[in-house]
Amino acid sequence: MTRSIQDVARLAGVSSRTLRHYDQIGLLPPSSTGAGGLRHYDDAALRRLQRILLLRDLGLPLTDIAGVLDEQTDEAHALRGHLDQLRAEQDRLSRRIASVERTLTALEKGDRIMAEDMLDGFDHTQYKDEVTERWGADAYARSDAWWRGLGAEGQAAWKERMRRLGEDWADAARRGVDPASDEAQALAARHAEWLGSIPGTPGHEQGRPPKEYVVGLAEMYVADERFAANYGGVEGATFVRDALVGYAEREL
Amino acid sequence: MTRSIQDVARLAGVSSRTLRHYDQIGLLPPSSTGAGGLRHYDDAALRRLQRILLLRDLGLPLTDIAGVLDEQTDEAHALRGHLDQLRAEQDRLSRRIASVERTLTALEKGDRIMAEDMLDGFDHTQYKDEVTERWGADAYARSDAWWRGLGAEGQAAWKERMRRLGEDWADAARRGVDPASDEAQALAARHAEWLGSIPGTPGHEQGRPPKEYVVGLAEMYVADERFAANYGGVEGATFVRDALVGYAEREL
DNA sequence: CCTTGCGGTTGACGTGACGTCAACCTCTAG
DNA sequence: CTAGAGGTTGACGTCACGTCAACCGCAAGG
Incomplete structure (x- = not known):
């Protein structure tokens, strides 16, 4: 339906x-x-x-959300992570309520109140870092149920596939290959195929990801050092992006 | 300090x-x-x-916030209102958590889940209306502690002052007075003085509100029908705004 | 057969709430 | 006297949409 x-x-x-x-x-x-x-x-x-x-609602930018949904392929595990965040949000909300109540009683009794108490529960930055760190760490560690569900040989195969893809990208980038060349475009095709093979990503049913999705991810590879590290730093990631964007533009 | x-x-x-x-x-x-x-x-x-x-954090635009803080001069009563909103937010958060938990168990047991249940607690629009309605009603009703604290004669005086100001504005607007004329500017001066007399508003200590504050409020009078109604509808509010902006630009 | 309305579609431009950056000022410490 | 910290004022950029115009496909009614 x-x-x-x-x-x-x-x-x-x-x-x-x-x-x-x-x-x-x-x-x-x-x-x-x-x-x-x-x-x-x-x-x-x-x-x-x-x-x-x-x-x-937790305050992540849409590009980061795309990254999280891309890396976090196990829905159940991801939802448990979301639950943690929501409960943390509930904590902060309770603290804000408490701080407002303190301000209120102080106001009515004419007491003075400390600024720290008054503004407790508002600091949102610390928490934001925590979110991306959590997700980043999670994505890197891949210590979740989906990963275990792959089994030992599945894990090895996945690792190998990802490692070789990253290595080939970094190697081509080092050699100064043209992003529009056949070699780079073949790598881009492999990359798109890999993306399409991940369950839960857009285009998985059709066997190939939509153009905009690939372009968005490619942009993120250069924007986010965490991902850029996979492809030989920022320069490597730039090369990957150019190749992927060209490929997506023509083939997807 | x-x-x-x-x-x-x-x-x-x-x-x-x-x-x-x-x-x-x-x-x-x-x-x-x-x-x-x-x-x-x-x-x-x-x-x-x-x-x-x-x-x-409750999602109000900054202009609306200025309006609320302008109309709601009793801090204690306002804070109690905020507490209500925060508790409502806690309710929605709890519902979101529950809906995520439902999705999670359904996912693990392989059940199907109804979309309504899955997205429960997300609808934010209904709530937003409620907020502005509440504050609007509050501002209009003025049935709060500050109001009662004024006493009967204080209330009558306040009402009369506000009513005459609004009437004079509407009357001048009907007669097609030039916003830059002496008459309109005198009204603007009265208005600014009135604003400055309200405890808790910016500039209250200095006896006159800052320019930007007046300009922002004037813009809100035309933007928000609730306030425009005070000054003879949108046309009246437009006239008020032009006169106020001109006055603020020169005198504040 | 025409048209009216509904429910969408694609640009394209506007907006609110800031982020970011350049150029400059004022005070304090070494 | 010079460097640095902690500000200041423009001015322009950005993100997540809102808003609006122009258009399209399809069902119902005259």
């Missing part, structure tokens, strides 16, 4: 414009499109939307 | 740029400024900041 864009918008309490935006940046492509380009969303898309809104 | 801009920024967990922004739009002027334009904030400013952050 699939739903129209307005249905989804009403269900999630966002505007249809927002959903179109998420499609445009490749964050949430509709599961299918009908006559006249009408967008249709299935249950998997709704689950993805749930996670997007969860992370958005 | 006053604090530097960086101190306040650290305490509240916002950037100094944000505080400068709030000054620029007249939302939170520093309580005093020293050599070289250095901003200093006292305890009253910190309390105002607390309320600003409270309302900001």
Whole structure:
């Protein structure tokens, strides 16, 4: 069963414009499109939307959300992580409530109150770092259920595939290969195929990721040092991005 | 005791740029400024900041926040209102947590889950209306402690002052008076004086509100029908704005 | 057969709340 | 007297959409 864009918008309490935006940046492509380009969303898309809104409400930028959803392929484990964040948010909310109550009683009794107490629970920056750190660490460690579910040989194969892809990218970058060359484009094709093989990513059913999704990720590889490290630093990541963008532009 | 801009920024967990922004739009002027334009904030400013952050976290735009803080002059009553909102936010958060837990167990047991359950607690629009409605109603009703604290004759005087000001504005607007004329400017002066007389508003200590604050409020009078109604509808409010802006530009 | 309306579509531009950066000022310490 | 810390004021950039115009496909009604 699939739903129209307005249905989804009403269900999630966002505007249809927002959903179109998420499609445009490749964050949430509709599961299918009908006559006249009408967008249709299935249950998997709704689950993805749930996670997007969860992370958005926690204050993550949309590009980071794309990264998290890309790296965190085990939905159950990811949701447990979200639960932690939500409970932390509840803590902060309680502290804000307590601080307001302190201000209130102080105001009514004419007491003076310390500024630290008054503004307790507001500092949001520390927490934000914590979020990205958690997700980054999680993505790197891959110590989650999905990873264990792969089994020993599955893990080895996955590692090997990823390692070789990264190595080939870094190697080509070092040799100064042209991003538009056949060699680089072949690497880009491998990379796209790899992305498409990950369950839960957009385009997984069609066997290949949508153009905007690949472009968005490629941009993130250069923007985020954590990912750039996989491809030989920022210069390497830049090379990867140029090749991937060219490939996506032509083939996807 | 006053604090530097960086101190306040650290305490509240916002950037100094944000505080400068709030000054620029007249939302939170520093309580005093020293050599070289250095901003200093006292305890009253910190309390105002607390309320600003409270309302900001609840999703209100800064212009609306200015309106709320302008109309809601009784801090204690306002804080009780904020507490209600924060508790409502806690409710929504709990619902989001519950919905994530439902999704999680359904995912692990392989059940299907209804989209309504999955996205419960996300709809933010309904709530937003509720907030502005509440504050609007509050501002209109003026049935709060501050109001009662005025006493019967104080209330009558206040009502009369406000009513005459509004009537004179509406009357001048109907007669097609030029906003730049002496008559309109005299009305603007009365209006500014009235604003400055309200305890808790910026500039109250200096006896006259800062220019940006008046300009921001004037813009809100035309933007918000609730306030425009006080001044003879949108046309009336437009006239009021033009006169006020001209006055603020020259005199404040 | 035409048209009216509904529910979408794609650009393109606007906006709110800041981030970021350059150039400059003022005071303190070495 | 010079360097550095901690500010200041523009001015421009950015992110996540809002808003608006112009258009399209399809069902119903005259």
